Amino acid sequence: MDSVTSQIRERAKALLSEGKVDVVIGFTEGTIPFTARPVAVAHPEEVECLVWNRFCRLNLASYLRQFKDKKIGIIAKGCDTRSIAILCTEQQVNRDNIYIIGIPCEGMLSRKTLRERFGDTPEKVEIKDDIIEVTTSGKKESVPISNFLDTACRFCIHPNPVVYDEMIDDEVPIRVSQEEHYSLLREFEKKSPDERWKYFREEFSKCIRCYACREACPTCYCEECFVDSLNPKWIDKGFSESDLSIWHLTRLYHQAGRCVECGNCSAVCPVGIDFNVMTQKLSLDALQMFQYEAGMSIDEKPLLQTFKQDDYNDFVM
Numbered sequence: 301m302d303s304v305t306s307q308i309r310e311r312a313k314a315l316l317s318e319g320k321v322d323v324v325i326g327f328t329e330g331t332i333p334f335t336a337r338p339v340a341v342a343h344p345e346e347v348e349c350l351v352w353n354r355f356c357r358l359n360l361a362s363y364l365r366q367f368k369d370k371k372i373g374i375i376a377k378g379c380d381t382r383s384i385a386i387l388c389t390e391q392q393v394n395r396d397n398i399y400i401i402g403i404p405c406e407g408m409l410s411r412k413t414l415r416e417r418f419g420d421t422p423e424k425v426e427i428k429d430d431i432i433e434v435t436t437s438g439k440k441e442s443v444p445i446s447n448f449l450d451t452a453c454r455f456c457i458h459p460n461p462v463v464y465d466e467m468i469d470d471e472v473p474i475r476v477s478q479e480e481h482y483s484l485l486r487e488f489e490k491k492s493p494d495e496r497w498k499y500f501r502e503e504f505s506k507c508i509r510c511y512a513c514r515e516a517c518p519t520c521y522c523e524e525c526f527v528d529s530l531n532p533k534w535i536d537k538g539f540s541e542s543d544l545s546i547w548h549l550t551r552l553y554h555q556a557g558r559c560v561e562c563g564n565c566s567a568v569c570p571v572g573i574d575f576n577v578m579t580q581k582l583s584l585d586a587l588q589m590f591q592y593e594a595g596m597s598i599d600e601k602p603l604l605q606t607f608k609q610d611d612y613n614d615f616v617m
């Protein structure tokens with residue numbers, strides 16, 4: 301067994317046995333290939349189901365609000381800890397009730413890219429250091445893991461937990477520079493306004509309005525989302541270009557200064573809409589205009605709930 305997995309099990313068992321937490325949110329083996337599944341463990345004897353591997357893709361902070369009245373232990377990568385910090389500053393969860401077991405993250409693998417390469421029914425999948433070995437129809441292929449990194453992870457600059465109570469394993473090196481971090485966006489910005497709009501129209505037109513992106517986002521938690529509201533009714537339920545554009549652009553605006561670029565929304569989209577360029581834009585604007593990075597501290601007020609005299613004001617008439 302991998303040493304991080306055994307340490308996670310050991311710590312989860314101790315925290316539950318000592319009554320320090322009521323539940324530990326982590327990952328267990330997935331039921332479909334190339335995935336690990338979020339799980340909440342409430343008894344010390346259940347911790348053997350916890351695992352840690354390169355498929356622990358989802359941001360577990362999304363599940364915290366479901367256990368609001370409990371003391372919660374949570375396994376958290378860099379992006380998870382930033383979302384936890386935001387949920388704390390927005391008073392959605394109480395930091396005193398959360399025990400964060402931080403795990404430095406080497407980058408998670410994209411199920412979509414793996415499925416495209418190996419199909420949906422591999423017989424065996426094994427990861428050995430930086431190589432993934434996949435056996436399909438009796439034939440084993442060994443390929444570098446780096447070919448299958450999730451897009452958000454390829455450009456991640458905060459793989460190490462930023463807020464935690466204890467850390468398992470040593471910090472990992474940061475794989476990209478601040479400038480490389482925004483490379484997708486920089487390429488996109490070279491397009492003309494017409495080309496950019498075409499890209500948005502084509503991406504948004506695929507949407508089936510299942511709202512998985514909203515459900516998977518740790519910081520999309522309104523009791524009633526604007527798309528579901530009937531009074532007032534902000535948009536229709538259809539698939540017109542106007543409805544789809546309003547849905548996506550409003551969701552993204554609601555993440556300004558809050559999105560941690562975890563890539564959850566892109567990872568769960570059943571039709572493969574890729575939000576990474578858009579979330580990089582949210583992040584870069586917050587950084588350039590307000591020198592702010594979402595979720596880097598639980599002591600800092602949320603970006604859009606405060607102001608400084610010298611804030612960027614050029615947009616004010």
Ligand code: SF4
Pocket residue numbers: 357377378379380405406407408452453454456457458459460561562563
């Ligand atoms: S975005 Fe960063 S911290 Fe989050 S899973 Fe990817 S590499 Fe890990």
Ligand code: SF4
Pocket residue numbers: 506507508509510511512513514568569570571572573
């Ligand atoms: S998950 Fe994809 S298809 Fe579903 S609402 Fe979001 S963008 Fe649309």
Ligand code: SF4
Pocket residue numbers: 516517518519555558559560561562563564565566575579
């Ligand atoms: S908008 Fe997408 S990338 Fe940003 S925090 Fe939400 S799920 Fe993560």
